Amino acid sequence: MKVRDKFKWLSLGLLTTWLVLFVLFPNLMVLAASFLTSDVxxxxxxxxxxxxxAKLADPLYAKVLLHSLYLAVVTTLICLLVGYPAAWLINTCSKPVQGLLLFLIIVPFWTNSLIRTYAMKVILGNRGILNKGLMExxxxxxxxxLMYTEAAVILALVYILLPFMILPLFGVIEKLPKSYLEAARDLGSTKLYTFRxxxxPLTxxxxxxxxxLVFLPALGMFYIADLLGGAGNLLIGNIIRDQILVxxxxPFGAALSVSLIGLMALLLLAYYRAMKATEGAKS
Known part of the structure; x- marks a missing residue:
């Protein structure tokens, strides 16, 4: 066997072992725990x-789940409305400016998201930068x-997750054939019709x-709801943490986790089918 083949199989073996030990087994343990009985x-x-x-049908937990979905959907829509024009404008810049703007978008990843959430408290507090600036x-x-409101949670989620929307959009917009836009312009198409x-369809x-990439993390960022949302703006991640640690x-915390994993799996399945349908439409 060649050295290259040995390296390939060694890499695949290490990756498989890692996934089995630290992804598959923990999830199987959570799944098994969800079918067991709680003991003090x-x-x-x-x-x-x-x-x-059976407790998942409790209106209290169903309400939290629906509220989590609502916050995640609103966050995703805002990120899309802001991220699409931003990605398009970045694509229209020169290569050096594109590199600088993309660098500025990625820079926040160098700081832990929890620290950035604490920074939001400094900005949004009653004596924070925003209120002082408006009063001045x-x-x-x-x-x-502004603090401990639904708007604060959504704002923080958008702030942290917006790069996950801009970067994929920039990638597809950058590969958009410019000849298609020129052909549409030559045929007398309006800008709105060309976009639609x-x-x-191409982006x-x-x-x-x-x-x-925005919706899935938005469901579980419980620390944002803790620090900025208060008791009235909980995410499903807050309930899971409280059931496990408090x-x-x-077993109930595990059942909530399994439900969240199942929801994410359905979303990934919908994503896969949407991508297949998009590829089929192109061909």
């Missing part, structure tokens, strides 16, 4: 039960309550990718 002393009693899944300009007379019939894979109800 031992945390989990090896007794089969569906009580944890005479726009408001008293501080506006040419640009949007749809980037739109779908960006939406998935209530010590591991």
């Amino acid at each position: 002393k031992e945390l989990i009693r090896p007794e089969f039960s569906l009580d944890s899944y 300009l005479g726009i408001i007379d008293a501080p506006i309550r 019939r040419v640009v949007w 749809l894979p980037g739109v779908i990718s960006g939406c998935v 209530a010590r109800n591991w």
